[in-house]
Amino acid sequence: MRLNESPEIHNSELIKYDESRSRQVSFLPVESKLLLSTDTMHVVRRKIPDNRSNIHDLSQAPIDEDSSEPYQSNEKDASYSYTDVFMLNNSTEPVHCSIDVPTGHLILSYMEKHLRDRSRLEADWNAVDKYVSDDSVVYEEGRSPKNQSKNRENAPIPYEQSRVKLRSGDNDYINASLLYDNNPRNPVYIATITPTIKSIPDFWLMIWEQGCVVIVCLERTDELKRMDEIDQFELNDESVKYWPNEGSQVYGSFEVHLVSEHSWNAHYIVRSLYLKSIITNETRTVTQFHYLTWKDENLKENSKPMLEFRRKVNRSFRGLMSPIVVHCSDGCGRTGAYILLDLALNRITKSIKEIDIAASLEHLRDQRPNMIKTLEQYEFVLSSTAEEVDAMLQTSS
Secondary structure, three states: OEOOOOOOEEEEEEEEEEOOOOEEEEEEEEEEEEEEEOOOEEEEEEEEOOOHHHEEOOOOOOOOOOOOOOOOOOOOOOOEEEEEEEEOOOOOOOOOOOOOHHHHHHHHHHHHHHHHOHHHHHHHHHHHHOOOOOOOOEOHHHHOHHHHHHOOOOOOOOEOOOEEEOOOOOOOEEEEEEEOOOOOOOOOEEEEEOOOOOOHHHHHHHHHHOOOOEEEEOOOHHHOEOHHHOOOOOOOOOOEOOOOOOOEEEEOOEEEEEEEEEEEEOOEEEEEEEEEEOOOOOEEEEEEEEEOOOOHHHHHHHHHHHHHHHHHHHHHHOOOOOOEEEEEOOOOOHHHHHHHHHHHHHHHHOOOOOOOHHHHHHHHHOOOOOOOOOHHHHHHHHHHHHHHHHHHHHHHO
16 A cells, blocks of 8 residues: 655546546546555545535525525535545456355355246245235324425335434424344434435435435436426426536535546446535535446346445445435335345345345335335345355355
């Protein structure tokens, strides 16, 4: 590892992915100082000067008569600094090889038997799909007219005991659920819907209050509407892009800066976002991992890139105490598949001897309704788990 000190580089520019040309265009002038350089990464200290031309004042209308204007602010912006890490290796993520070999072979055999026997697979799915938690109670207030704009027609209402409760404002409701594994005090995930046009401020408030630093977005770019494509005055539950194209944008009480975008391959982009409270001037860094190619009608083609995507997320941030936010249109279909896959593989790498995918799914459904919605999603989790376990065993041999 080489530590390279360098003089400050003035007026350098961050890099943005240009989808039309498959590489970069530049935006957002900053001052930079290289703190660390290795064969695999650069660590750079950056300072963004006060530059209101980079702040997009959307001048949106209020959500309702009682709310403040959620997407604009007259607050003066101060210069601030942050640290950015640039990974230099664009090759595929290596497979994690920490696995008990005999246990791995047993798990692989179990998965492959289910996948080969279609009738057994369908019977398992039909049984788990009928599962409804006996102890969980849906938060009925979530269905009230005042919360209509915070839901989506195809999305479930969270359970009372596991719903995320917003701490600021008069209404604590957001369509999001805290999900736990084996520690009832530390949630591992937050499963939520992709924000609607009127729930973006609540989404960022949740990120802030829960101390989240990782977002996993499972909606394709073509499934996300730009804010200027939606009528603000009509009830609309379409999925909305909740970060700026460049520069900054204010959502409710938070100013969100797009710091950088890195395209690792055709399947996902990693974005660094800087979140600033316009009330306290506190700042935090949030990283969004955006999976670009999920197609529900042909999930088998998603297995290899999804496994690499998951490894990228875990390699970067696994071990943090804050929950990972995972979202899709309904907060349960794709979101449930990703979380179940991640949960199962994390248990396997911890050398847990028995992995029951159906029981694990029931555990998730105890905390949020309808996690995983189709047989195809369930089969995708099984086949992807088997593929990753097989790769782990090959790496270990």
